[in-house]
Amino acid sequence: MADERTGPELVWSRERRAPRRPAMTIGRIVEVSLALADAEGLEALSMRRVATALGSGTTSLYRYVASRDELLELMIDAVQGEDVPPPLSGDWRADLRASAGRQRAALLRHPWLSGVMSTRPVLGPNMLRQIDTALGAAAALTSDISLASNAVDVVMQYVFGAVSRELAEQEAQRRTGQTEEQWRNSVGAYIQEVIAGGRYPQFARRVLDARDHSFQELFDFGLDCLLDGIAARANGPDARP
Numbered sequence: 001m002a003d004e005r006t007g008p009e010l011v012w013s014r015e016r017r018a019p020r021r022p023a024m025t026i027g028r029i030v031e032v033s034l035a036l037a038d039a040e041g042l043e044a045l046s047m048r049r050v051a052t053a054l055g056s057g058t059t060s061l062y063r064y065v066a067s068r069d070e071l072l073e074l075m076i077d078a079v080q081g082e083d084v085p086p087p088l089s090g091d092w093r094a095d096l097r098a099s100a101g102r103q104r105a106a107l108l109r110h111p112w113l114s115g116v117m118s119t120r121p122v123l124g125p126n127m128l129r130q131i132d133t134a135l136g137a138a139a140a141l142t143s144d145i146s147l148a149s150n151a152v153d154v155v156m157q158y159v160f161g162a163v164s165r166e167l168a169e170q171e172a173q174r175r176t177g178q179t180e181e182q183w184r185n186s187v188g189a190y191i192q193e194v195i196a197g198g199r200y201p202q203f204a205r206r207v208l209d210a211r212d213h214s215f216q217e218l219f220d221f222g223l224d225c226l227l228d229g230i231a232a233r234a235n236g237p238d239a240r241p
Helices: 026-040 047-053 058-062 068-080 092-109 113-117 125-139 145-176 180-197 201-209 215-234
Strands: none
Touching (some): 047 068, 068 113, 092 113, 092 125, 180 201
16 A cells, blocks of 8 residues: 555556566557557557457556556656657757657657646656756756746647647548648638628738748747747846846
């Protein structure tokens, strides 16, 4: 039983027993679970499905992973280890941008990830390495660790928000079978009627004159605006030395 003062034992601090079967290791369990979640979503992820994919019984799986929640923690941390951050360059902006880019790429590779990372943080070694690297990047801008931490938090919140729109477009294409271009063609006649009606002049300008941007371009633009704001706050009159 866990000590009431410390709470339940964490998956990261538990001693791992040697596998009884070569195929049944934590690494293999996580690998199979990631493939299942990537292919079918988290709804398909159950201890029974993972055990079946491993050619094992569910009871045997529980000898290595205590619960589905614990399995999710291991999966999240494994994803964070797919793109190991390089040494910091000392350029806070470039390093924080790179950190944001790694998280965006991870969320796009694994569409199920954003839903589970928006809850309590995972404290595995790979996640801690990513967090420490991001904080180290922001520390090159300011010695105020609170400001550095806030900067990292808002950048990551931006990443989640930006990626959610991109994932929503992917889901719309999957659900409807239409690409964005095909959808635009399907509503083109209606949009022309709206523009001709003259009730929405700014929307008309947007449709007729504005250049369309890729998700990557929009992401970069928004991130630049955010980093500009962080720099202004760090260098403002109330900034700490």
